[in-house]
Amino acid sequence: MxxxxxxxxxxxxxxxxxxxxxxxxxxxxxxxxxxxxxxxxxxxxxxxxxxxxxxxxxxxxxxxxxxxxxxxxxxxxxxxxxxxxxxxxxxxxxxxxxxxPTQGMVEHRSADELPSFEQILSSAHQLSDHLQWQLEMSTLTEAERTIGEAIIGNLDERGYLEASIEEIAAMGPQPTPWTPEAVDRVRRFIQHFDPVGVASRDVSECLLVQLEVGGLGSSSAATAIRAHLDLLEQHRYEELRVALGIDGDELDEVLDIIRHLDPRPGEKYQQSATSYITPxxxxxxxxxxxxxxxxxxxxxxxxxxxxxxxxxxxxxxxxxxxxxxxxxxxxxxxxxxxxxxxxxxxxxxxxxxxxxxxxxxxxxxxxxxxxxxxxxxxxxxxxxGMHEATVSRVVRQKYMHTPRGLFEMRFFFHSGLNSSDGGSVSSLTVKDKIKKLVGDESASKPLSDQAIAAALQREGLQIARRTVAKYREELHIPPSTQRKRSRNSRRA
Structure with a gap:
């Protein structure tokens, strides 16, 4: 019985x-x-x-x-x-x-040791700038970074991806555009940038990525967002507790975790006012x-x-x-x-x-x-021994005053180019070489991007013409034809 x-x-x-x-x-x-x-x-x-x-x-x-x-x-x-x-x-x-303040860590400094007034003015970083910098510092290939640039360029002010995966894929080079799988792979990589959750397609995905990065991808909080978002939005907490099979204390923990997630990770970067900085x-x-x-x-x-x-x-x-x-x-x-x-x-x-x-x-x-x-x-x-996202948070809007001047901490991070001796040279060093080559060029025969690439290759750098063009544009140096035209007009 x-x-x-x-x-x-x-x-x-x-x-x-x-x-x-x-x-x-x-x-x-x-x-x-x-x-x-x-x-x-x-x-x-x-x-x-x-x-x-x-x-x-x-x-x-x-x-x-x-x-x-x-x-x-x-x-x-x-x-x-x-x-x-x-x-x-x-x-x-x-x-x-x-x-x-830690004893022995704060010292008196003379006026000439402190940064100048011009150095203590800083414009707030836009979301796209912050993500683009992290993209350049990533381990992605050049082709994947190009996809990443397209993704970053299609984020709204909240940090969400406005275009579909298929629309991003169609932006690739013709006749062989990017595959949707490649686009989504890069998008998921960017979602782990700071702020975590950017490039998501909806609020549920945004919050789940944040839980995943926090080690809570399999938690009750993740289940609540993944399967019971409607109960959360309608504050039907007792039904949520029953659906999750947890007690009241566990429900309180779940709700506390979710309240501290950021459903709009990009909005904090919308400020554009100039601010003062101190090292x-x-x-x-x-x-x-x-x-x-x-x-x-x-x-x-x-x-x-x-x-x-x-x-x-x-x-x-x-x-x-x-x-x-x-x-x-x-x-x-x-x-x-x-x-x-x-x-x-x-x-x-x-x-x-x-x-x-x-x-x-x-x-x-x-x-x-x-x-x-x-x-x-x-x-x-x-x-x-820390996560890359933690390092990214540290160097954002933090400044280091060195014997070489005042620099934002992220200034020290640069991708590199291979050299003929098997080493690697910072992109910042390469840009400095490009500036010097352009500064020393003949006024009547300015150097083309190909000529600059050839000069750098003679110095042992493995660099393509398109990379020279990219760095030149980042330095706000016009093409050789415009430089020649500008000099001729000044002489006239």
């Missing part, structure tokens, strides 16, 4: 959660120094548990930490955990709650070597408010009726600690990338532009 039986069966599953800590760290990493200062200023206004330890006037001598006992809150510090089991009382008593990193010549100094001027030393330390202490000793006050204080303290840790991780990551760039481009720092090396994102990513 059949019968019903209740059993408890353990279920083992793996869940990778994009924590608020990670989400904030990724967002802060993309900010320029000025944007970061604005972000911190806003956090100081919004979070009463966060304060600037240097300027705050309520700290008494008894509360002030001894200089020898202070230490930074780092992302790898196991004593600081962003969950409900975290012992905030011990954390606050030990004063492991402040972010301050994020100083490269200092120290004898025969170079060292990195993070520019943390203007960044406050953050800490958790002593008043909130006392509030938590009092709440721990009072009746349950004050539980809401304690929960409020704990949440604000948790947010403050999260920001402190994210700032520390941001600075550490920038320092890693900067050190790697200096290692690869040491010859440029010593000798100048003719010695700059070909360098792609993958080189630095493998050197420091």
């Amino acid at each position: 059949p019968y019903l039986e209740q059993k408890l069966q353990p279920r083992l599953s793996q869940r990778l959660i994009i924590t608020p800590q990670l989400q904030q760290a990724i967002r802060l990493l993309q900010l320029s120094k000025i944007e970061l200062q604005e972000e911190i200023a806003q956090e100081l206004v919004d979070n009463p548990a966060l304060e600037d330890a240097v300027t705050h006037t309520e700290m008494t001598a008894a509360e002030a930490p001894a200089p020898t006992s202070e230490r930074e809150v780092t992302a790898g510090d196991d004593s600081v955990r962003d969950n409900d089991d975290f012992d905030y009382d011990s954390f606050l008593r030990d004063l492991e709650d402040s972010y301050r 994020d990193v100083f490269v200092i010549k120290d004898g025969d070597s170079y060292r990195i100094v993070l520019n943390e001027d203007g960044l406050p030393r953050l800490r958790v408010s002593p008043a909130y330390r006392r509030m938590i202490d009092r709440a721990a000793q009072t009746a349950v009726s004050d539980a809401s006050a304690k929960d409020f204080a704990r949440e604000k303290v948790r947010a403050a600690v999260r920001l402190i840790r994210s700032l520390e991780e941001r600075q550490r990551t920038i320092a890693k990338v900067a050190n790697s760039i200096v290692k690869f481009q040491r010859e440029f720092l010593d000798r100048g532009i003719e010695a700059i090396r070909p360098l792609v994102l993958r080189n630095v990513a493998e050197d420091i």
Whole structure:
């Protein structure tokens, strides 16, 4: 006779959660120094548990930490955990709650060491420029990059692909246009650029790519977007929970992950106003070597408010009726600690990338532009053990002041051309050679692209005429016929 039986069966599953800590760290990493200062200023206004330890006037001598006992809150510090089991009382008593510029990393610099006024003006990058740069730094073939340029040229302001795969394929050279398979392969490659999810065809695909890059391609959040997007859009969360076969806590995690995805990844690049910049990193010549100094001027030393330390202490000793006050204080303290840790991780990551760039481009720092090396994102990513997208976020709108001048960090990344000795020469070096050849050419017989290519080939560079034409156009140098016509008109 059949019968019903209740059993408890353990279920083992793996869940990778994009924590608020990670989400904030990724967002802060993309900010320029000025944007970061604005972000911190806003956090100081919004979070009463966060304060600037240097300027705050309520700290008494008894509360002030001894200089020898202070230490930074780092992302790898196991004593600081962003969950409900975290012992905030011990954390606050030990004063492991402040972010301050790294000691020994900020130095006084004379006026002639600082960038000029002209160097501190910068125009915001457009989405197409940012993607085109990453395309050039990629490992794609020349033919695939041409497909990539067509894809980037057909993105809307949100970052979505407006044209169909077939329409892009038809843009290829005739009579043998690109295949739809080749176009889609390049498109999927571009989707992993920064910002992640660009070149998607719809919001579902855009969000799924972001989950995939975050290691959540097989998660319940991905299933919710892939199979139950209508329930999400209509806020039918109970039906969604049943459809996913998860409990209420897991549903909260799924919704939190989805809320932090970006359905319009291209919109942040629509600003076009000119902004002021300050170096994020100083490269200092120290004898025969170079060292990195993070520019943390203007960044406050953050800490958790002593008043909130006392509030938590009092709440721990009072009746349950004050539980809401304690929960409020704990949440604000948790947010403050999260920001402190994210700032520390941001600075550490920038320092890693900067050190790697200096290692690869040491010859440029010593000798100048003719010695700059070909360098792609993958080189630095493998050197420091990070993802290429992370390196791309770091170098975006970050500036490095070197003995050679002030440069955006992505300046140091260039594709290369093969040379006859088996080596590789940076495209920037090749462009510099083209400028010199054109500058020294005869006014009556300017060099054609083929003649420039031949001259570079005699120097051992393997370069085609069409590549010379491409570099010449990027340098805003007109063709030889226009140069000759312009010089003749000036003489007339």
